[in-house]
Amino acid sequence: MKLIDAIYSNSPIHVQNLLCSIYGALEKRKRFSNIFFEYQEWLEESQYWEEQKIYDYKLRELQKIYQHAYTTVPFYNDKYKKAGLSLNPIQDLEDAKKIPILEKAEIREHWKNMVSQNHSEGKLYPRQTSGSSGMALDFYATKRSISFQWALWWRLRQQYGVKFGDKSLSFIGKITVPIQQSRPPFWRVNKPLNQHLVNMQHIKDENIKFFIDYIDHEKFIFFSGYPSIIYSFCHIVESLGLTVKNPPKFVFTGAEKLLANQKSCIERVLQCTVTDHYGFSEGAGNATRCKHGNYHEDFEYGHLETNQKTQLTTNTFSGELLATGFANYGMPFIRYNVGDTATWSTEKCSCGRNSSTIINIDGRNEDFIITPEGLTMKIHSYLFKDTKEIQECQIVQYKLGEVVFRIVKRPEYTTWNETHLKQKVRKWISSSIEVSFEYVEEIERTDSGKFKAVVSYIDINSINVIID
Known part of the structure; x- marks a missing residue:
């Protein structure tokens, strides 16, 4: 490369x-193979299914992907047997809670053992994402899952006439x-x-x-x-x-949370419709924002559920997002802890969709890095895509013109990694920013237990920069 x-x-x-x-x-x-257009046609109809039909579909797909993983994926077979699970433990959606949660650390350690024995690597597409924790995550996707995901994204665009x-x-x-x-x-x-x-x-x-x-x-x-x-x-x-x-005429955003003031500014300047969807590279789930401002679980593609649920009001609750993908049989993600939290509502949306309603994705508010040129950057995933020698990394900015990489090293980490990261920062972020390194045994979490990939101590009110 x-x-x-x-x-x-x-x-x-x-x-x-x-x-x-x-x-x-x-x-x-x-x-955009033939299957993409087949999915498109089906998705136009399925988005308005009744609740019972959605429930039956999700239960059936959850049972299928679980049984497939149990019988063809060595990692899951071992994991589920150790948990005392049989081949048929799921009789309703609540039974999903019997299945152990899949954490990112497990994927990093066992990802090659998570490939289905029914798929050869030659028929799979390698993928990599750093996620929100600044740690590389390798996985595989199938052509079917890729086409399905793009069909979902194009369903949103076509709703606006694109x-x-x-x-x-x-x-x-x-x-x-x-x-x-x-x-x-x-x-x-x-x-x-x-x-x-x-x-x-x-x-x-x-x-x-x-x-x-x-x-x-x-x-x-x-x-x-x-x-x-x-x-x-x-x-x-x-x-x-x-x-x-x-x-x-339209702006469609993704990969990051679309903040309210970002949306307002874009709409003022471009005088157009601005909307977004929630998704992630691993492709185990998706939620699309309707014209009434709510996100709706794209149930056709995967099952989204909450972990550590907190009731906020009679009709709303929040919790960590767990995702089970229905499309990727090559390397399934089952009850995958995405690393984000969300706020859900039990009230019906006036758009007419009956899939689960999410009123806010809460877990993607990272601090910004401010460059000497006055730009704010919160996209950092490209820095870590080939740095598997790093267990965790947090980017910290104490003052303008400098950033500090707080790193938990793996044994194979060398000074080459420092040089490589500096080169990437100068190439992708700023050619004049100073980069230093701090090595720690662990990176502290927030009071809620959340890892923050970027932390800034800059007083943004005292400087002239482009900020959210």
Whole structure:
């Protein structure tokens, strides 16, 4: 990958666009196969099922994935037998609580033993995410599960009238435009998906007029991507008193929580509809926001439940999110502790959907890192994707211009890891920020037991930065 990245970064812009399009063609084949369109048609009808039909479907799918894991996945077979479970312990959804919770640490240790013996690795797609804890997590996905997940995301878009293949602009963290590039174009094109790409490192005051001219010229139907990046763009546009003449009709965000003031700013600047969904790379569950502002569990894709439930009012309760995926039979995730918390409501939503209603996802509010250039960054997952020598890492900022990596090392950790992390920070976050390291036996949790991947002690009211 390093060689490919180096070749890409040093290639002419037209070659980079060609490489983006080649990648796009491969992704299009993987995401949007015939099964994708079959799922789309079915999902349009299933979203309005009655409660009993939803319950029966979820129970049946939970029984199937559990029995599949019990009989074909060595890790689960051993785990469930040790817990005293049989092949058929689930008679209703409440019986799911009999199944031991799956923690991230178990996946990191046993992920190769979590692959179903009915699937060879050649038929699976390797995936990796750092999650919210700054620790690499490896897993596999099937083509079916990937297509299913994209069908869910496109169901949301089509509810607003977006058509498959409409021109879009994606705001991403991954570098498609080399960070050292100082002149436009600050975007690349993925022709097979009719998708244009920008990364966060070039969204600065001095570049905003180039972006506005480009957006006005291209007339995108929708934007997608990280809400914090789209918000940063809109905040700069607004603060400079500029106007986007041809804004998109819609903005769809994901991967991070869309905050209320982010949404307001984006709507003011772009004069368009802004919405989001809740999901995670592991693909064991999803929840989509309806037009009335509530999230609805996408029950077709997985079962979301609460752990350590706390009753807040007569009609609301909160708890940790556990997810059981129904689509990925290659490497199942069963009662997986996602690491987020949510607030649920038992009241009916006026949108007409009968799936479980989530009124807030509470667990994705990380602090920001403020760069010397005045940008705020809370996307840090790319820093840790190939650093398995780190058990845990917390990024701390005590003062402007510096960040500290608080690290719990694994035995194989070396000084190379320090150098590698510094290079990544300078490439992806800021070329001028100072990086230091602090090694600890453990990283303390919050009073509620939550791990915080980013902690900032900066008084944001005393400085001029782009913030939420």
